[in-house]
Amino acid sequence: MELKLKKDTDKVQRAKAAQAKKENVQQEPSWVEIWESGYLTKNGKPKLGILQMNNSQTDKARLLEVKKAIEDGIIGTGLKNNQILTKTKALDLYRVLMEQRKIGILQEMVAKAPANYRLIQTLSQLEQLVEDLEREPFVALDTETTGLNVYRNEIVGISISLPNADYHVYIPVAHKTGKQLDRDCVLDALRPMLTNPDIGKVLHNAKYDIHMFIRHGVRMRGLLYDTRIAMALLNENETSYALKNLATKYGKHFGFKEESHTFEELFGKTRFDEVALDVALVYAAKDTHLTLELYKWQLDHLQKREKLLQLHRDIENPLVDVCVDMEQAGLLIDRNFAVEYGDELRHEIVVTEGKLKDAFGDINFNSPTQLAKVLYDQLELPDRNKRSTDVKTLKSLQGEHEGIAHLLNYRGLTKLLGTYVDALPEQIQSDGRLHGSFNQVQTVTGRFSSSEPNLQNLPPKARKLVIAPEGKLILGSDFSQIEPRILAHLSGDPLFREPYLRGQDLYSNLASRVFNVPIEDCADGSIYRKKMKIGLLAVMYGTSMFTLSQQLGITAEEAQQFIRDFFTSYPGVHKFIASVHEFVKTNEYVETIDGRKRRFPGYREHAKVYDALAGRICRLANTAEVPTNFWRVKEIPRSLKEEFRKVKGPVESVRRQSVNAIIQGTAADIMKKALLKLHAYCKNKGWELFATVHDEALMLVDERITLAQVQEIEECMLSAVNLDVPMKVDTELMRRWGEGFKKQDWFKNAA
Template identity: 50%
Template sequence: MNVSLRLNLRSPTAESAEAAKRVEVAVERKKAAETIEQAWERILAMKNSDTDRERLLAVKHAMESGTLGGYPTDGKRFSKAEALRLWAELNERQKADKLAEMVRNTPPHYRLIQTVMQMDELVADLANESIVAVDTETTGLDYYDSDVIVGVSLTLPNANYHVYIPVGHDEGEQLEREYVLARLKPVLEDESVGKVLHNYKFDAHMLIKHGIRMRGLRWDTQIAMHILNENEPSYALKNLATRYLKEPSDTFEQLFGKAQFSTIPLDVALVYAAKDTDLTWRLYRFQREHFKRLPKLLDVYERIENPLIDVVLDMERTGFVLDAEHASKLGEDLRGQLADVERQLAIHFGDINYNSHVQLKPAIEALVREKIDSTDVKTLKALQDRHDAVRLLLKYRELTKLLGTYVEALPQQVRGDGRIHANFNQAATVTGRFSSNNPNFQNQPKYARKMFVAPPGMVILSGDFSQQEPRLLAHFSGEPVLIEAYRAGKDLYTTAAAELFGIPESECGDGSKYRKMLKTGILAVMYGTGPKTLAGQLEINEKEARDFIAQFYAKYPNVKAWIDGNERFAKKHGYVEMLYGRKRRLPEVRSRDRYEQFRALRQATNAIIQGSAAIQTKLTMIALDALCKRKGWQMAFSIHDEIGLYAPKDITLDDVREFESVMLNTVTLAVPNKTDIEISERWGEGKSVKEWFALAE
């Protein structure tokens, strides 16, 4: 009986397996039974990014309209992954259809130049043009080393046609690059023939690589748009054309993805490239009409921004000379310091990764006996007095950044000519201040600056505007104490600190806590810094910071009145004005969100000060460039409030005085300007004018 019983019993394992199989079959049936509507409801209910959701909806619409099939008929479940795969298929199909449509609808006044006879006719027509639009098509964005021009586009307004001249495409009849550029060179280099471009600097750089220095820039539609609206979400030509010319236009990436333009068939290349100068010319005319109602802004563009573009172009071409041997020695020194710091850290932390937040957080908490939310620099600085290990961590962070970001990285950016060429951007910030990238020289520490030297036989002559922004504060506010201090040649921070705290100036000199507090306080006023932030900067509590600001305003009522006036003006007009009428638009001042409105109002004064400083710097650069051309010097850089150039090693005192005069007198304010001039063979090791010439003697 026991045997029979055992034979009739079913094992729990077998029963579980059968149950699992039944569930699996039921699930599969449910999947198979899911309608397309239910599938889309499920997929769209997932957590999708905005991009994915847009793509999914495009696929759904295409399937509903019959453009796409793709719903599984083999019982498999329709997935999000399959939907996105279908989007890629749909996108490629739509791109192909769009390109075919573009070719079918090629405007009759778009011409492809492929023969010598066509080129002769073009050159003859160019002789009758006083201004043209220009664009280049290239293999990429590297105009110093690896990339080349594959075609040139031109718009001829008088002749009323637009051309594309292919010179480097993989297929199709085309003229030789050298021949075409030689025929175009006289026109491109002729100052009397005006040039209109979108992002002129890129095309000018690329043409220089091919032996042409384009002259006669009349208008850069990208830079001009920044004057008309510094809050544009995108300055790409196609996006601006879509928005302002009501001309729906696809970007290069939308049409061609990652393909090089040299691979694009010539019929497609014509309609795309000729449209570039066509749109640039139309955008130029649109902007000119708009500027007619804004004469002050037109003056800012024509007098400051447009002439500055060529100055920046030449400055970028000049580049920075890296002392490779010195950079190597700095690297060895930093690695030695870093090894020493790591040995000391190991005593406190043991064998952990100092760059790992997960490992570092509990280790710090154990030492300082306090819970922390972060291991960032700000948190470490707040804890540095609690334990030596925290100070060592800050040192470790500083050394690793110097080594990785500067000393090791910068030599990798040396170009084929042996120099580093940064991009200096005159229209990348909302206030018009310069920025730089590849590399960013705006945050270059003094330690790293010493890797750079003057070219052979030359020196670095540089001047920075002393207290540039506080002088502008005095200029705009008309505050008597500030104005008198500057006119008397006194140190503003010392004088103002003595006034504010009611103590002798002798106790408020350089290095004193009173001068430091006043300097921080004045900057806080200009930047709209709140009491909480100021308290952290001055290492006082928030009430003391609030009292400090109130005391400052009480002592300098003209400053307070000016700041209040800026906020009233911004509320009324939606913008504030800098020197010469340049605008900083602050649309959020009219926001219903009180926090957004508050933030915008805090920007009002800062925008006037910072933007006006940028204007002073830019006008001075233009004047210094003229001085350089007269003397055979070279503009080298513009970083914060410092402008530098390369001058001959045998520079005279009279030469320096001319440089100083340009720095001081190009833009005059209600207070005198001051510049600190240095001369050096190695950046960061500058000597005063007096020291330099004393050594020379």
């Protein structure tokens, strides 16, 4: 009887639970359940709340904005009947919310437009502006355009801020609607101001606007200041150098407390020539107004830092014109060679694919998954980097299987073909040349970089695409061993300087002394000299023992001993590097000879923790320095090893970067000063400086150039710096880049 009652009771409870579950499913989920706690679907399956889902940081922020906007009644859900809000629908609502906000922001911008923002729409207004401009020592200037390609797009308006007259204008010249003046008429009226070098121009990212004026037949002169470049000198760690983003971050210091919206935030994909003129005025005039005030604020900071001010005034600012001229000159691409070379590469790729199939089977060699399965599962090669198939990992596996060499060759051939030989001719502009971009402050050390194409990464074989025009030659002048020479100067180490002072080979001398072998055994091509070239870079830039061991094919302990032997042989170099580590620990920055700074905010505290932990490890291990294999030392508690591991990477990274910033940054400053001299020399001769790659300058010169003129070019570079060791320049002349002759051979053959 009791058993039957128990069964009946269980049955009733199950029925009640089922009914409760059914009723729960039939109920609409609450707002909290939809967003935060989740609910059961009609099928009884659990459903996560929108904010419980796997959301990116961006999506989470957007979803929270949508939730608040719905709760505040700003937007509705747009749902019908019993529809439940989903994550997809919520993200769609974010776009609706942003569009609604744009309209509100634009309306507010127009309503709150300052009284001294003026549209220039008539000839009389333009004439008054020109008259006022004549009384200005400098102005802030900007262009609005149909797009970002300076060789294809056009100016649709010009904005100018006049500091003395205290007003800011926008001159529409090619908007689709609204009263406006003809572009040629406006440019002719502004030409005296634009081309007058005595009227200073302040711009943000000036290079772009100079290109746009050239596009319409006006070469702007008199660049006084570029706020984009100056910001990189004042803080090379900025996450964004866009004007509006800088204004949002720093505007409170110079009178702009509200958020400044970017073009994309306000207009999305709308072209500026489609923007209404009242909106265009506020947006464009604010650009130059912001630039003007940012300039004043930055200048106040620079004037308190004389070396940085001088760096901007004497090097970076005049380099803008050099970059413009290099980009305008462009690269002449040999289209016929590209076609022939492309066919040759395709044939090589087919042959290499055959070798790969023999080695690894018929798989997709561009698929990391398929490749990893063959390498690590079937062939059981050593897994040194989480089943990676990148080039660095493949190089480390070269001795493990003969097919790896074919795979590396295949990677190189396909990249050469796809990224360069096939791609570069497609980027040629209407003038028949390829025009890239040179970026003078893109890197934190101040080194030049380039894009479209990246000349620094251009493979030697791809360089052959670039040829000299008829009647011209390509001349390349390259600083020889500039960074070791800078190290010799900065360290003051007499033994390290000695080879340079005596005109001897640096690497042979270093190898002989460090490896303790006769110098005759360290000649060019010897294993000792090759190892020293790699080892010196490790010393200069603090390469880890493990990386150096892989590069030299030795153990980590042997790599550490190599560094010890080097520092013992060259104590001045060791002292210099140690002094840099101490300086950055105290000051959280380092600087080049010319005062370019590399800042490491927050490093001091990391270094203190590192030193304390390293001290404890050394005491427990009874060593003078942290052992390379400290993980294996039993006397060190695991907790201490873990603590040290967390801080070791960041601290050693700053140590590497700090030494690198001084040496490489100083090399960058020297190269920039050399480019200024070369640019002036080439302009005087009617030649063109058209590119810079690493420590090399490339020029288009007359094919009748003389040896004396080549030596004058070299002197332009050598006179850019005065170190305690002599500088050296290597020069080649060529009709096709990459097929050059040393100057002595060129003129010997010419004779």
